[in-house]
Amino acid sequence: TQLLEQSPQFLSIQEGENLTVYCNSSSVFSSLQWYRQEPGEGPVLLVTVVTGGEVKKLKRLTFQFGDARKDSSLHITAAQPGDTGLYLCAGAPRTGNQFYFGTGTSLTVIP
Amino acid sequence: KAGVTQTPRYLIKTRGQQVTLSCSPISGHRSVSWYQQTPGQGLQFLFEYFSETQRNKGNFPGRFSGRQFSNSRSEMNVSTLELGDSALYLCASSSLAGVGYEQFFGPGTRLTVL
Numbered sequence: 001t002q003l004l005e006q007s008p009q010f011l012s013i014q015e016g017e018n019l020t021v022y023c024n025s026s027s028v029f030s031s032l033q034w035y036r037q038e039p040g041e042g043p044v045l046l047v048t049v050v051t052g053g054e055v056k057k058l059k060r061l062t063f064q065f066g067d068a069r070k071d072s073s074l075h076i077t078a079a080q081p082g083d084t085g086l087y088l089c090a091g092a093p094r095t096g097n098q099f100y101f102g103t104g105t106s107l108t109v110i111p
Numbered sequence: 112k113a114g115v116t117q118t119p120r121y122l123i124k125t126r127g128q129q130v131t132l133s134c135s136p137i138s139g140h141r142s143v144s145w146y147q148q149t150p151g152q153g154l155q156f157l158f159e160y161f162s163e164t165q166r167n168k169g170n171f172p173g174r175f176s177g178r179q180f181s182n183s184r185s186e187m188n189v190s191t192l193e194l195g196d197s198a199l200y201l202c203a204s205s206s207l208a209g210v211g212y213e214q215f216f217g218p219g220t221r222l223t224v225l
Contacts, residue, residue: 045213
């Protein structure tokens with residue numbers, strides 16, 4: 001059983017389209033992070049959100065932390081081929097001392 | 112500043128053997144965490160070391176062990192390898208221990224167990 005469920009699992013879109021990736025849990029998290037991983041490399045941190053309802057923007061990427069701190073979303077505007085990769089959310093539960101990673105969303109942006 | 116390095120990058124072993132993987136964190140970082148990544152289970156936390164002490168441990172059998180040296184380099188050992196141990200093993204370093212701090216991941220060691 002995964003603590004963090006991501007949807008969709010796979011996503012293939014055309015360049016220029018918009019997309020949203022969801023990260024859901026029944027647990028409350030003190031913080032949540034989003035990573036992108038490219039083939040042959042380790043995950044790279046994109047953002048950390050810590051406050052319920054928080055919205056952070058990173059160029060064309062918008063991250064939101066749910067009000068109840070149980071879920072998060074990543075929205076990409078006008079996707080580009082360089083956005084291709086595996087997107088992972090990771091949460092730190094309010095009790096506990098480790099990160100739990102989501103199931104991952106594999107994104108392919110077709111030129 | 113050099114990133115996290117892991118050696119070897121690829122490894123092929125047979126069932127029953129043991130293996131040792133190495134991780135050199137970013138200079139100045141004292142926390143090293145290890146993760147196992149598989150297509151079925153995703154990224155799962157193995158353990159975290161800080162200043163040569165294991166601080167946290169994930170839900171893995173005792174065949175998985177690790178240690179950290181005084182220079183913060185860390186090794187992970189898997190004994191009596193099973194087919195299901197085939198995975199990408201990632202280490203991540205952080206300047207501070209615990210959750211909430213930015214982790215910098217290495218490229219991983221791809222272990223194949225035959």
